[in-house]
Amino acid sequence: MSGYDVLIIGGGPGGYVAAIRAAQLGLKTAVVEREHLGGICLNWGCIPTKALLRSAEVYRLAKEGAQFGVTGGAPGFDAARIVARSREAAARLNAGVGFLLKKNKIDVIWGEAKLSGKGEVTVAAPTKPPVTPQLPAPKTTLGAGVYQAKHIIVATGARPRVLPGLEPDGRLVWTYFEALKPERFPKSLLVVGGGAIGVEFASFYRTFGVEVTLVEALPQILAAEDAEIAALARKSFEKQGIVIRTATTVAGLEKKAESVVATLKGADGATQTLEVERVLSAAGVVANVENLGLEALGVALERGVVKIDGLGRTSVAGIYAIGDVAGGPMLAHKAEHEGVICVEGIAGLHPHPLDKGLVPGCTYCHPQVASVGLTEEKAKAAGFEIRVGRFPYLANGKAIALGEPEGLVKTIFDRKTGRLLGAHLVGAEATELIQGFVIAMNLETTEEELMHTIFPHPTLSETMHESVLDAFGRAIHL
Known part of the structure; x- marks a missing residue:
């Protein structure tokens, strides 16, 4: 029987980040994982999908080479290599998470965890083989057994939602x-x-x-x-x-x-x-709340997820939840931030509770889509009198030079105070640009400060500046 300050069930983005922060704060920490370090995001979501989409982007640009003055034969593609590159990216980062946990002296316990009492977790050997057999299981000397911890964080993530009549068979x-x-x-x-x-x-x-x-x-x-x-x-x-x-x-x-x-x-x-x-x-996805022993200990669930406060605390003292299992938005970066907040609360650092209104969302299709804060519809529904700014990529020099003139930046401000309520983008590199607005909203930057900020030329970021200017009738290039 081993004792820890913090024991985390689940080694996904929320779980392993929380573990590292706990170790940084001097807390004896362990992570229980049943399938793969890095969770769904790293192994089957965020990272491998972006590798696939990068291959798609390269292929699309190769097909469009003639318009850039690049000539040659019609490009082809190797589906097996595209998939293999995606899996290689996942494997590399999977190993990287293992290295980080080892570096921070965090124990990895291989198996399936269940809350079996106050401050107690029972770990059994996995009942099924890892979903990713090509990715090695964590090298660990710890496995099935009973473990004690002062604080237990549930970070078990989510799985694909199965609709009636659309049950997956793995083939068709x-x-x-x-x-x-x-x-x-x-x-x-x-x-x-x-x-x-x-x-x-x-x-x-x-x-x-x-x-x-x-x-x-x-x-x-x-x-x-x-x-x-x-x-x-x-x-x-x-x-x-x-x-x-x-x-x-x-x-x-x-x-x-x-x-x-x-x-x-x-x-x-x-x-x-x-x-x-x-x-x-x-x-969509559903939270992994089953077979964890939550109900037996009185941990409250709400709409299929673990009910928590802004610091990840559940209805039972000493038990916490972060990430997808604790509800939306079900995004890796939200889980990571939630994990840090939770651990810092445990350590007595008094962090600010998570503000879900400041969690950006990104979709890596072509063209990309990204957003933060209120949509125009939600801002109106909340009773705000708003100013809306719009600026098209078509009027941006860098977008034209890139051959990516399709897109729009939209900003929404409170007419009375000038507060930035939301920002919404569709177009090239939208998922990178959105962070500028996220920082502005976190710092409670005013519209005047944004308008007087110098944006480098020529960049796509100038569309952000012009959208802010347009909201106040001051756009230069429209």
Whole structure:
């Protein structure tokens, strides 16, 4: 029986970052992991998908080489190498997390954890092999047993949501696990779910010539985004050849030997059939709250996630939760920040509670989409009188030089105070640009300070400046 100051269940972004911060603060720390260090994000989400999308970007630019004066034969692609590069990126970072934990003298306990009493966690050997057999299990001398800890942090993440009638079989009906490592690219693909996951995979597969149909039950794809930005993204996707059907559900699937016939149902009740080689179910994720012993100890759940306060504390003293298992936004950077806040609270540093309104969201499709804060609709609904600024990429010199003139930066300010309420981007490098607005909002920067900030020329960031100026009727290049 071993004792720790902090024991963390789950070695994903929230878990391993919390562990490192705890170790920095002098707390004896351990992480329990059952499958792979780095969690879904590093092994099956954030990192490998971006590697795939980078391959798609390179292929797209190669095809467009003639417009840049670069000539040569028509580019080809090697699907197996594209997938292998993605897995290599995941493996490299998986090993990197193991190194960081070792460097910080954090114990890794290999197995499945369950809260078995006050300050007690029982770890059993994993009941199934790792999801990623090509990634080695952590090298550790610790395994099954009973462990004591003053503070226990649940960071078990989430898994793909399974819709009735769309149960994945690993061959014809995929989750993102299968979509990340196909044996070959299908000729046609139905993507069910128009959120970030669905849109990214739709963008990736379409770039390589797959006939993609994207179905979303809501009236808008990228439902969390500003409606104007989402509409512009949709227009671009459709121009690329992605067929998008909103306010549409999948009423049924008929599996054949090498294809699937899907029955699509519109808002008016009308149905139509669509035959595709593969179906990707990308209808979000659900928190991993089962089989942890939470209910037995009285830990409160709310809407399928662990209920916490702004510092990760649950309804039971000494038990905490961070990341996806504690609710949205289900993003790796939110989990990491939440983990640091939680541990600093445990250490008595009195950190500021997490402000979910300052968590940026990024979608790495082409064109990219990024946002922080309130959408125009939500700002109005909250009772704000607003000023809205817009600036198109088409009027930006760097965007034209890059051959990326498609995009828009939109900023939303409180008319009375000049406070920046939200920022929304669609276009090249939007996921990098958004951090400028995130910093501004965290520092409570005023509109006057933003307008008097010097942005380097020529850069895409100038679109941000001009959008702020436009909100106050001062745009220069419009």
